[in-house]
Amino acid sequence: MFILKIGGSTGINYDFIADDIAALVQAGEKMVVVHGGSALTNEVAEKLGHPPQFVTSVSGYTSRRTDRRTLEIFEMVYCGQMNKGLVEKLQSRGVNAVGLSGLDGRLWEGKRKAVIKIVQNGRRRVLRDDFTGKVERVNTDLLNLLLSAGYVPVLTPPAISYDGEAINVDGDRAAAATAIALGAETLVILSNVPGLLEKFPDESTLIRHIPAQSLDKFMAVAQDRMKKKVMGAQEALAGGLTRIVFADGRVENPVRGALNGAGTVIE
Amino acid sequence: MFILKIGGSTGINYDFIADDIAALVQAGEKMVVVHGGSALTNEVAEKLGHPPQFVTSVSGYTSRRTDRRTLEIFEMVYCGQMNKGLVEKLQSRGVNAVGLSGLDGRLWEGKRKAVIKIVQNGRRRVLRDDFTGKVERVNTDLLNLLLSAGYVPVLTPPAISYDGEAINVDGDRAAAATAIALGAETLVILSNVPGLLEKFPDESTLIRHIPAQSLDKFMAVAQDRMKKKVMGAQEALAGGLTRIVFADGRVENPVRGALNGAGTVIE
Amino acid sequence: MSGKIAECPECAANVALPADVMEGEIVQCPECGLELEVLSLNPLSLAQAPEEEEDWGE
Amino acid sequence: MSGKIAECPECAANVALPADVMEGEIVQCPECGLELEVLSLNPLSLAQAPEEEEDWGE
Numbered sequence: 001m002f003i004l005k006i007g008g009s010t011g012i013n014y015d016f017i018a019d020d021i022a023a024l025v026q027a028g029e030k031m032v033v034v035h036g037g038s039a040l041t042n043e044v045a046e047k048l049g050h051p052p053q054f055v056t057s058v059s060g061y062t063s064r065r066t067d068r069r070t071l072e073i074f075e076m077v078y079c080g081q082m083n084k085g086l087v088e089k090l091q092s093r094g095v096n097a098v099g100l101s102g103l104d105g106r107l108w109e110g111k112r113k114a115v116i117k118i119v120q121n122g123r124r125r126v127l128r129d130d131f132t133g134k135v136e137r138v139n140t141d142l143l144n145l146l147l148s149a150g151y152v153p154v155l156t157p158p159a160i161s162y163d164g165e166a167i168n169v170d171g172d173r174a175a176a177a178t179a180i181a182l183g184a185e186t187l188v189i190l191s192n193v194p195g196l197l198e199k200f201p202d203e204s205t206l207i208r209h210i211p212a213q214s215l216d217k218f219m220a221v222a223q224d225r226m227k228k229k230v231m232g233a234q235e236a237l238a239g240g241l242t243r244i245v246f247a248d249g250r251v252e253n254p255v256r257g258a259l260n261g262a263g264t265v266i267e
Numbered sequence: 268m269f270i271l272k273i274g275g276s277t278g279i280n281y282d283f284i285a286d287d288i289a290a291l292v293q294a295g296e297k298m299v300v301v302h303g304g305s306a307l308t309n310e311v312a313e314k315l316g317h318p319p320q321f322v323t324s325v326s327g328y329t330s331r332r333t334d335r336r337t338l339e340i341f342e343m344v345y346c347g348q349m350n351k352g353l354v355e356k357l358q359s360r361g362v363n364a365v366g367l368s369g370l371d372g373r374l375w376e377g378k379r380k381a382v383i384k385i386v387q388n389g390r391r392r393v394l395r396d397d398f399t400g401k402v403e404r405v406n407t408d409l410l411n412l413l414l415s416a417g418y419v420p421v422l423t424p425p426a427i428s429y430d431g432e433a434i435n436v437d438g439d440r441a442a443a444a445t446a447i448a449l450g451a452e453t454l455v456i457l458s459n460v461p462g463l464l465e466k467f468p469d470e471s472t473l474i475r476h477i478p479a480q481s482l483d484k485f486m487a488v489a490q491d492r493m494k495k496k497v498m499g500a501q502e503a504l505a506g507g508l509t510r511i512v513f514a515d516g517r518v519e520n521p522v523r524g525a526l527n528g529a530g531t532v533i534e
Numbered sequence: 535m536s537g538k539i540a541e542c543p544e545c546a547a548n549v550a551l552p553a554d555v556m557e558g559e560i561v562q563c564p565e566c567g568l569e570l571e572v573l574s575l576n577p578l579s580l581a582q583a584p585e586e587e588e589d590w591g592e
Numbered sequence: 593m594s595g596k597i598a599e600c601p602e603c604a605a606n607v608a609l610p611a612d613v614m615e616g617e618i619v620q621c622p623e624c625g626l627e628l629e630v631l632s633l634n635p636l637s638l639a640q641a642p643e644e645e646e647d648w649g650e
Binding site: 044047048049072075076078079080081083085087088091092093094096097098099100104106141146149151158160164166 | 311314315316339342344348351352355358359360361363364365370371372408409412416425427430431432433
């Protein structure tokens with residue numbers, strides 16, 4: 001059983017990924033898929049006249065400003081076009097996929113950060129109408145119910161707060177939380193880069209192997225979005241996973257490639 | 268066990284409906300919810316520069332022209348904003364809702380109409396790139412799996428063709444097919460009118476009761492969208508349902524009202 | 535109507551097409567009455583129009 | 593900065609605010625150093641800024 005996280009950045013080839021998943025499922029492999037949708041969300045938000053805003057927290061992390069309208073657009077893209085597009089690609093290849101968000105059956109539950117302190121052109125501000133948070137509980141009963149009935153769960157943010165509100169959560173860390181909760185050993189994270197690069201964006205500086213205990217040292221190397229992925233990997237390792245692979249989602253056989261060590265293997 | 272279809276037209280009050288569902292679920296009532304999203308889809312399609320087109324078939328029925336781009340927008344609104352918005356409203360009221368489209372787990376499967384003959388300003392044409400169809404099979408195993416685990420399924424188009432393509436289907440008829448497949452007795456259809464009106468849009472001409480065997484006579488009375496609802500009711504009756512209620516989705520306690528006979532009761 | 539003229543695939547009769555004929559348009563052969571579909575405009579090609587899978591009403 | 597002057601809710605000192613002060617902005621009291629949040633602009637009201645529920649890093 002492994003968890004496959006598929007990024008939402010431009011360049012990722014969803015047909016290659018769907019082909020690979022179909023082959024693995026036919027070979028009897030059990031998995032849960034998690035996907036993102038950031039690039040498409042920016043595009044659609046722009047067209048709908050609510051351009052995306054990114055805020056940087058006082059401690060330096062960037063995240064999407066998620067007010068109520070953004071959340072609706074976020075749901076349209078993540079839960080609508082991306083999730084059902086992926087389910088369709090899998091179903092047409094004989095994989096009995098079931099698409100769910102973290103809201104459904106309270107699959108991903110966690111605290112909503114009622115208060116966020118951000119820095120914008122040097123000035124600090126408190127945001128109270130932001131709908132973001134972190135996954136703290138995973139409904140493994142629902143996942144196991146579906147897995148044992150032969151379905152392949154395809155999960156997407158948003159998650160749900162303890163008060164039942166939709167909250168934007170980081171997909172990589174939600175994937176890590178899901179892997180831990182299900183007791184999976186391996187987490188594969190596909191994005192539009194070959195893996196962790198020593199000198200981004202030079203793809204020849206791919207770091208092939210990182211011993212789990214020295215992952216922290218590589219946090220400095222990771223550029224913005226990759227920072228979150230490394231944090232997801234740290235949490236996954238701390239939660240008991242034995243193997244995390246950052247791999248390229250643009251190439252053929254990306255999943256089997258990653259399982260056979262293509263990309264950055266952390267173990 | 269009954270099936271509740273919630274329309275997508277403007278004016279429907281989703282908070283009133285969610286309150287009512289929560290009360291019914293707390294009282295131990297089992298149900299499956301089906302919803303639409305046509306009004307919002309038109310709005311978003313307009314804004315995204317792909318304005319909605321409606322085509323009339325040679326036999327006089329109007330339906331949404333569903334080319335590939337329309338299908339993506341359709342999924343964004345139905346499966347994204349509408350479905351997750353409703354799941355969120357239900358979850359925040361303590362109802363453990365699980366939102367699914369007909370694609371997920373091949374919940375609603377049917378034939379895609381590969382060829383559609385339409386009439387446009389008097390000229391007839393064949394459309395081959397239309398993704399519409401009809402629900403012929405319902406995955407009751409998945410629905411019963413969720414129902415027996417205490418979840419409330421909240422279903423939305425699109426459905427899936429036998430080749431695994433997403434297809435736009437009429438929500439009312441999909442609700443009827445679901446009711447038949449699950450052996451439910453009652454189907455409640457909420458929209459932005461009090462029920463079947465003898466002289467649309469005069470709401471004082473509400474037809475309170477229609478004996479099942481004379482429903483066909485009322486097809487003539489039904490205006491465009493309502494025609495599809497009456498057809499859904501005909502199919503539901505033919506499939507073994509004993510009671511169909513068209514009721515008002517704009518008022519308080521709309522579901523319990525309908526169950527107690529407020530609206531047009533067909534039995 | 536100074537439109538195009540096509541040949542009926544069934545009875546080879548001349549079928550007059552509207553000037554602004556559209557791809558997929560349905561026309562009827564004036565000789566044998568067969569319903570024809572304009573499969574493509576260039577090259578102009580006609581074929582018997584498919585039966586409508588009428589599932590709305592039945 | 594010909595901005596507004598507010599009173600620190602903790603030590604009643606004068607707290608100078610930027611001319612284009614925003615709702616929710618965080619400022620620090622020059623006397624007691626407390627971090628303050630501009631709760632609202634009219635009426636101008638300040639309160640101790642909440643702790644950041646820092647969950648990104650820990």
